[in-house]
Structure formats: structure tokens, C-alpha cells
Amino acid sequence: MFLQQLVNGVTLGSVYALIALGYTMVYGILELINFAHGEIFMMGSFFGLLFWWILEMTGLSKIIPIPLAIFLMFVFSMIATAFLGALLEFIAYRPLRSVTNRLIPLISALGASIFLQNFAMLTFGSTNRVYPAIFPDFGWNLFHARISLIQIFIFVTCILMMIGLTLLVNKTKLGRSMRAVSQDYVTASLMGIRVNRIITITFMIGSSLAAAAGVMYGMYYGVAKFDMGYLAGLKAFTAAVLGGIGNIPGAMLGGFCLGIIESFGAGYISSEYKDMFAFLMLLFILLLRPSGLLGQQVPDKV
Amino acid sequence: MMDIRFRRRIKTAARRWNNMDMRLKWGILLVIACVYPFLASSQYYVHIMNLAFIYIVLSLGLNIVCGLAGLLDLGFIAFYAVGAYTYAILSIKLGLSFWEILPIACVTTALFGLLVGSAAFRLRGDYFAIVTMGYGEIIRILANNLTFLTNGPIGIIGIPRPNAFGFKFEDPSQYYFLALAFVAVAIFLTYRFQASRIGRALEAIREDEIAAISMGVNLKNFKLISFIIGAMLGGSIGVFFASYATFVSPESFSFMESVMVLAMVVIGGMGTIEGPVIGALILVLLPEALRSVSDYRMLIFGALMVFMMIVMPKGFMGWIKPRRILRTAEEENPLVNRDF
Numbered sequence: 001m002f003l004q005q006l007v008n009g010v011t012l013g014s015v016y017a018l019i020a021l022g023y024t025m026v027y028g029i030l031e032l033i034n035f036a037h038g039e040i041f042m043m044g045s046f047f048g049l050l051f052w053w054i055l056e057m058t059g060l061s062k063i064i065p066i067p068l069a070i071f072l073m074f075v076f077s078m079i080a081t082a083f084l085g086a087l088l089e090f091i092a093y094r095p096l097r098s099v100t101n102r103l104i105p106l107i108s109a110l111g112a113s114i115f116l117q118n119f120a121m122l123t124f125g126s127t128n129r130v131y132p133a134i135f136p137d138f139g140w141n142l143f144h145a146r147i148s149l150i151q152i153f154i155f156v157t158c159i160l161m162m163i164g165l166t167l168l169v170n171k172t173k174l175g176r177s178m179r180a181v182s183q184d185y186v187t188a189s190l191m192g193i194r195v196n197r198i199i200t201i202t203f204m205i206g207s208s209l210a211a212a213a214g215v216m217y218g219m220y221y222g223v224a225k226f227d228m229g230y231l232a233g234l235k236a237f238t239a240a241v242l243g244g245i246g247n248i249p250g251a252m253l254g255g256f257c258l259g260i261i262e263s264f265g266a267g268y269i270s271s272e273y274k275d276m277f278a279f280l281m282l283l284f285i286l287l288l289r290p291s292g293l294l295g296q297q298v299p300d301k302v
Numbered sequence: 303m304m305d306i307r308f309r310r311r312i313k314t315a316a317r318r319w320n321n322m323d324m325r326l327k328w329g330i331l332l333v334i335a336c337v338y339p340f341l342a343s344s345q346y347y348v349h350i351m352n353l354a355f356i357y358i359v360l361s362l363g364l365n366i367v368c369g370l371a372g373l374l375d376l377g378f379i380a381f382y383a384v385g386a387y388t389y390a391i392l393s394i395k396l397g398l399s400f401w402e403i404l405p406i407a408c409v410t411t412a413l414f415g416l417l418v419g420s421a422a423f424r425l426r427g428d429y430f431a432i433v434t435m436g437y438g439e440i441i442r443i444l445a446n447n448l449t450f451l452t453n454g455p456i457g458i459i460g461i462p463r464p465n466a467f468g469f470k471f472e473d474p475s476q477y478y479f480l481a482l483a484f485v486a487v488a489i490f491l492t493y494r495f496q497a498s499r500i501g502r503a504l505e506a507i508r509e510d511e512i513a514a515i516s517m518g519v520n521l522k523n524f525k526l527i528s529f530i531i532g533a534m535l536g537g538s539i540g541v542f543f544a545s546y547a548t549f550v551s552p553e554s555f556s557f558m559e560s561v562m563v564l565a566m567v568v569i570g571g572m573g574t575i576e577g578p579v580i581g582a583l584i585l586v587l588l589p590e591a592l593r594s595v596s597d598y599r600m601l602i603f604g605a606l607m608v609f610m611m612i613v614m615p616k617g618f619m620g621w622i623k624p625r626r627i628l629r630t631a632e633e634e635n636p637l638v639n640r641d642f
Binding site for chain 1: 368374421424425429431432433435436437439440443444446447557558561564565568569572597598600601603604605606607608609610611612615616
């Protein structure tokens with residue numbers, strides 16, 4: 001039971017962590033809570049599904065080997081969602097960048113998320129959409145716990161993506177520009193960094209990570225629905241805050257913590273209250289450590 | 303972006319309106335509001351207006367917290383839920399009347415606001431917003447799962463309607479004037495509160511927290527008072543809602559509702575009193591007006607929200623009288639919005 005819950009929790013946690021990275025990156029650069037990020041995750045899931053439908057309609061799904069099909073599904077969904085993220089930034093956030101009132105972009109994000117949710121409902125229908133069971137249903141028994149291939153796949157892919165992102169942010173020129181912009185974008189622009197381009201790229205990376213999470217979520221649970229972005233987005237956001245928002249390792253830690261807590265809460269206490277544990281946890285952590293687990297105490301700006 | 307002449311005409315009208323005496327202004331609105339149900343062609347239109355009144359009181363309550371004290375509360379609807387459930391449970395289980403429960407609900411929500419507020423005020427900025435979002439969700443999940451008390455997801459049905467002087471409220475047009483009374487009291491209270499010593503202190507805090515502290519303003523207590531007053535307004539209209547709908551279920555108190563009320567405050571113009579009223583009217587009536595395109599209604603609604611924020615980022619009131627609202631960074635520092 002313990003090990004099983006741990007395995008389930010880690011799987012769920014890695015999905016949350018991937019979504020949380022998008023929140024944290026955008027917050028780190030713009031100090032903006034991108035409330036439409038959950039809907040980006042949902043759209044990513046649907047783009048993956050769309051790609052599979054195309055493969056089935058053209059008959060290619062029988063020709064292409066399964067690992068390649070899965071890989072292409074991820075690539076397609078990530079690219080499409082990256083452009084969607086860039087579009088979202090361009091339409092809903094960029095015109096509002098000079099507004100000092102932080103609520104304004106928040107409401108705009110909200111409008112965008114209502115739009116995307118209804119767009120998905122009108123295009124893909126309001127019922128559960130069945131995700132293709134293309135992933136081979138293997139599993140191993142280990143100390144009374146069952147670990148399936150898809151769980152290992154999700155965990156490994158997430159870890160690889162996180163390592164990739166960390167390297168990108170810490171080692172490349174692009175990552176250095178991103179860090180510079182998040183420090184102070186006026187100065188960064190004076191140093192010759194094209195701030196707008198960096199912000200767009202940040203949105204694209206965050207969105208494509210959310211898309212990967214969306215495809216994994218769809219494969220793991222077998223369904224996609226137009227309103228699944230809301231709760232997943234809220235949880236991932238909680239995860240980002242738990243770790244200290246704006247902090248990339250923090251988002252990963254927060255995601256895993258949240259997934260494990262939720263899984264244990266559902267397994268040992270009650271599954272009805274499982275959503276509540278996430279929020280109770282959030283309250284406790286924030287009251288004990290107001291800037292999150294790995295966040296730094298920000299001094300007052302005078 | 304919009305027709306210049308149209309905008310100028312609105313601005314002239316707005317200036318005239320702003321220069322009018324406050325009592326005259328609200329008097330005119332009150333007369334229009336009183337005539338409305340007699341002109342409305344069906345009960346349905348009266349019902350929509352009742353809903354709008356509920357949201358007006360909610361957004362006035364949130365405006366005190368958000369617009370006046372500058373606290374971003376994303377779980378405001380929880381107070382509304384507490385008020386509604388208080389009425390539903392007390393009226394069914396104990397048989398208390400509307401007028402007895404109203405003060406009880408106000409006290410309950412005030413205590414609740416005190417509890418949440420005193421814990422959450424240790425946090426600043428965005429973290430405060432996140433914690434309030436968390437308690438909003440917790441209340442909803444509790445309402446969903448404390449089945450012995452709240453009936454769970456099914457909700458409580460058959461909530462008795464109120465009586466007043468032997469007169470029983472039944473259909474929307476009878477409720478209309480009760481709702482209008484709630485709105486009038488809320489507007490009056492907001493005016494008094496904003497003009498009071500506490501209200502002025504809060505505005506000082508919102509403009510510059512550190513300067514206000516150094517002038518001897520007790521930050522925490524004043525913010526807490528505004529939080530509690532906002533909560534009480536939310537709770538009292540929750541009582542009204544439960545009696546009007548005769549049905550409460552956790553579905554009515556989702557995070558989306560909190561956010562909608564916030565959108566009303568922001569779209570109307572934060573920190574003003576007319577703002578939340580206008581915002582609530584726009585956001586309640588707009589989806590109704592879009593009913594002819596029912597499938598695309600929410601799609602258009604979402605797009606319009608983004609569009610409104612881009613065209614008038616300071617809200618409707620900021621758009622027609624920009625001077626009283628805070629200036630944007632662009633006006634203060636023209637460098638900020640340059641395309642780098």
C-alpha cells in the first residue's frame with residue numbers, strides 16, 4: 001500500500017511539476033500569474049489526441065511503430081501548444097505589460113481561459129474524449145506494488161525534461177538572457193537583450209512543457225475533457241507556490257510533494273477529500289514559510 | 303480604437319454626471335430602479351435584475367477588500383457560501399426566520415473573516431491571493447463532503463422564503479424591492495466606510511504602505527476591519543441568495559464565481575463605488591444579451607473580457623474619469639512600454 005501510493009504519487013507529481021514549471025517561469029520573468037496555463041495544458045492534451053486522430057484517419061497509425069507514434073504525438077502537441085502560448089502572450093498579455101495594476105493582466109488571463117475552455121468545448125465536445133490506449137500495458141510487481149511501464153515512462157520523461165530545462169536556463173546564452181530579463185528587464189534591454197523575444201520564448205517553453213504534461217495525463221488516465229485544465233492548473237499553481245514561485249527547482253519539488261501528499265491523502269484518509277489536502281498543505285507551508293519551500297525572503301521595496 | 307466622437311460624448315455625459323450632487327445622483331438611479339419592475343415585460347427580466355443586484359452587493363463587498371485596502375482576495379465567494387449555508391441550515395433545522403438569521407449570518411461571516419484574515423495577513427502580495435484562493439476551495443470541498451450538515455453535492459432544497467409584516471415573498475417581482483434594499487444599504491455603508499477615518503487610512507495604505515505605516519497607521523488592524531466588513535456584506539447577500547433560490551449547493555460557490563466577482567470589480571473600476579455597480583451590471587447582463595448566439599456566448603464573453611482589459615485597463619470608471627485612478631507606469635516612465 002505504502003509503496004503503491006508512493007509510485008502513484010510520484011507519477012502524478014511529475015505531471016504537476018511539469019505544469020508548475022510553466023507557471024514559475026512566467027512568474028519569474030513577468031511577475032504574472034498566468035491563469036490560462038491550465039487551459040494550455042488542456043489544449044496540449046487535445047492536440048495530442050488530434051494528432052492521433054489524424055494518424056488513424058490516414059491509416060498511418062498501423063504503419064508507424066508505436067514508440068515513434070508516441071514520440072511524434074508529443075512533438076506535434078508541444079509545437080502546436082508552444083505557438084498557442086506565444087499567441088496568448090501576444091494577444092492577452094503584451095498590450096497590458098505597462099499597466100501597473102497587477103489585477104488587470106489577471107482578469108485578461110481569466111478571459112483567455114474562459115475563451116480557451118469554451119473553444120475546446122465547441123471543437124472537441126463537452127463529453128469525455130477517450131485517449132488512445134497505444135501505450136503497451138506492461139507492469140512489474142515489486143513488494144506488493146505494481147509499477148507499470150507508463151508510470152516509469154512518465155517519470156523518466158519528466159526528469160529528462162527538467163534536466164533539459166535546467167541546463168537550458170543555466171548553461172546557454174538564451175538561459176542567461178532569460179535570467180537577465182527576470183532580474184530587471186529595463187537594464188536587460190539596455191544590454192542589448194530583446195526582451196519581447198525572450199518573454200515569447202519563455203511562454204513557448206512553458207506551454208510546451210504543459211503540453212507534454214497534457215499528453216501524459218491523457219495517456220495515464222485515458223481521457224481528455226474540456227474542463228480538465230481548471231483543477232490541474234490550480235494544483236500545479238499550488239505546487240509552484242509550495243516550492244517558492246519563480247524558482248525552477250522549487251516548482252519541481254513542489255510538484256512531487258503535492259503529488260505524493262495527494263496520493264497518500266487519498267489512500268490513507270479519504271479520497272473525497274483528496275483535493276483538499278493540496279490546499280491545506282498550501283496553507284500550512286505558507287504560514288510556516290511565507291515564501292515557499294525554496295523561495296527566498298524578498299525584502300520590502302521602498 | 304473606438305469612435306472618437308462616441309467616446310467624447312460619453313465623456314461629456316460622464317463629466318456632467320460626476321459633477322452632480324451625490325444624493326441627487328443616487329436618487330435618480332433609485333427612481334429608475336423602482337420603476338424598472340413595472341416596465342419589465344416579464345418576470346424573467348426582473349429575475350435577471352435580482353441576480354444583478356446580488357452581484358452588485360458581492361462586488362461592493364469585494365471592492366472594500368480589493369479596491370480600498372488593495373488586498374487581492376481570490377476566495378471571496380466563500381463568505382457568500384457561509385452566509386447562504388447559514389441561512390439554509392438554520393432555517394431548516396431550527397426553523398429560525400429570515401430576519402433572525404440575517405444578523406446571525408453576519409456575525410458568523412465576520413468571525414470567519416477574522417479567522418481567515420488574521421492567519422492570511424502574515425503573507426504579502428501574491429501569496430495572500432493564493433492563500434485566499436486555497437480557503438475558498440477548502441470551504442467548497444467541505445460543503446461538498448460534510449454530508450450530514452450540507453447534504454453534500456446534492457445541496458439543500460426547500461429552503462423557506464422570508465416573511466415581512468405578514469407579507470410573504472414568492473415571485474421575483476416581490477423579491478425585487480428586498481434586493482434593491484440590500485443594494486441601497488450596501489452602497490450607503492460603502493460610502494460611509496470610505497469616508498470614515500478607517501477608509502481614508504486604507505486608501506493611504508493602498509497608495510503607499512510604508513509611508514502610511516510611518517504616519518502611524520496600524521496596518522494589520524485596518525486591513526482586518528476592511529476584510530471583515532467585506533465578508534459581512536458577502537455573507538448577508540448569501541442569506542438573501544439562499545432564500546431567493548430556495549436551494550444551495552456547492553456548485554454555486556466555485557472558484558470561478560470568486561473570479562467573476564473580481565472581474566466585475568476590475569472591469570467596473572476598482573476603488574470607486576459606481577465601478578463595481580457598473581461592472582456587475584455588465585457581467586450579469588452581457589451573457590443574457592448574448593443569448594441569441596447561445597453556443598458561442600461564453601466564447602465571446604471570454605474574448606470580450608480580454609478586449610475590455612486592453613481597451614480600458616483602468617476599468618470602466620477609469621476610462622471615463624481617468625484622473626482619480628492611479629496613473630500607469632507608462633505615464634510615469636515612458637521607457638517601460640517601448641518595443642525593445
